[in-house]
Amino acid sequence: MKILLVGEYSRLHNSLKEGLVALGHEVTIIASGDGFKNYDVDIDISSKLKNVRLFSFLNKIFTRLFKLNFIAVENAYRFKKQLPKLKNYDVVQLINEDALHINPKQQIRLLKQLKTQNKKLFLLCCGDDYITIKYYLQNTIKYSILTPYLEDKSLKGKYDYSLKYLSDSYKKLHDFIIKNSYGTIATDIDYHLPMQSHQHYLGLIPNPINIDSINYHSLSTKGKxxxxxxxxxxxxxxxxxxxxxxxxxxxxxxxxxxxxxxxxxxxxxxxxxxxxxxxxxxxxxxxxxxxxxxxxxxxxxxxxxxxxxxxxxxxxxxxxxxxxxxxxxxxxxxxxxxxxxxxxxxxxxxxxxxxxxxxxxxxxxxxxxxxxxxxxxxxx
CATH class of the missing domain: 3.40.50.2000 (Glycogen Phosphorylase B;)
Known part of the structure; x- marks a missing residue:
């Protein structure tokens, strides 16, 4: 199979790629590397301007005052530039509903083109998204990443990234992906719980870990x-x-x-x-x-x-x-x-x-x- 993995947050897609390649599949990762974490990617669409300290500072001001994020604009430009090459994949998998880190309206347009020139589109639930955040806000489980906010609403500013998924624009992005994908896969229990009652849910597949590249070291407890x-x-x-x-x-x-x-x-x-x-x-x-x-x-x-x-x-x-x-x-x-x-x-x-x-x-x-x-x- 020819597989395109879009986005990378935790090295999940890198490990999955390593497993798929070992099985004989052709795999490409297109992503930004997730900021300071700097994960490996095959096609890098990360902003180059964000590394310029003055520009990064000015961009924060523009984003706060005018809701205009130049780094997101650059990410969109870089992805759009790669789109003509992203064709004829059997599977395209998004790491998240906001896999491209750009304006939802523009993201829908780009994903629409990506979908038309490939076969099956899938979505991972392994972080914040519309269904997960909505579920956590109901406060029906022991705790979640939203617990500090639910206990202290003054922390709302710290949860802007999570709560954005409930906005109208991100709800439209969510609806578009659900309608145009073959289903959603959760990667652990924290995401399985919110997803399990939804018709498009394909089930839990645990995080892949490359055990061949990670050596086990027995722990000596003689010292500190x-x-x-x-x-x-x-x-x-x-x-x-x-x-x-x-x-x-x-x-x-x-x-x-x-x-x-x-x-x-x-x-x-x-x-x-x-x-x-x-x-x-x-x-x-x-x-x-x-x-x-x-x-x-x-x-x-x-x-x-x-x-x-x-x-x-x-x-x-x-x-x-x-x-x-x-x-x-x-x-x-x-x-x-x-x-x-x-x-x-x-x-x-x-x-x-x-x-x-x-x-x-x-x-x-x-x-x-x-x-x-x-x-x-x-x-x-």
Missing amino acids: IVIFHGINKLSKIKKGNIYFEKALTIIKSKHPDKVTILSSENVPYKTYINTYNSAHIILDQVFGFDQGYNALEAMAKGKVVFTGAEKEWLDYYNIEANTIAINALPDVDYLAQKLEWLILNPNQIETISKNARAFVVKNHDYKTIAKQYVQTWKNA
């Missing part, structure tokens, strides 16, 4: 326990990083001789994954039911990850709590207690490390996941 906390400033509130920061303060004061704490903020993907190589424990996110891509890669390396590991996830994979990953909750004392439990019982770190790697190999192997995608695309 190393804890790593990586922060993306844009999603800090949605991930619940503040709970981790406060829990780490408690741990530092109680066990200064037993732990080393590492942290990073807004670093490129390749820098990020190397920063935590020496860590035993990774603090990922609080407001999740399942693991995102970064957590799974860390688990594949054998790290003990504090992340989404809720009952729905346990039931889906038929596993026991705190044997594969530590379920992170928006509770500072709870997080501190779990960290202390691991620090004082390093044998648990070694056990969970082995279990985490085994879990990823069994449930997220990139070649097996690629086969699931191919089967879903063919059957749709």
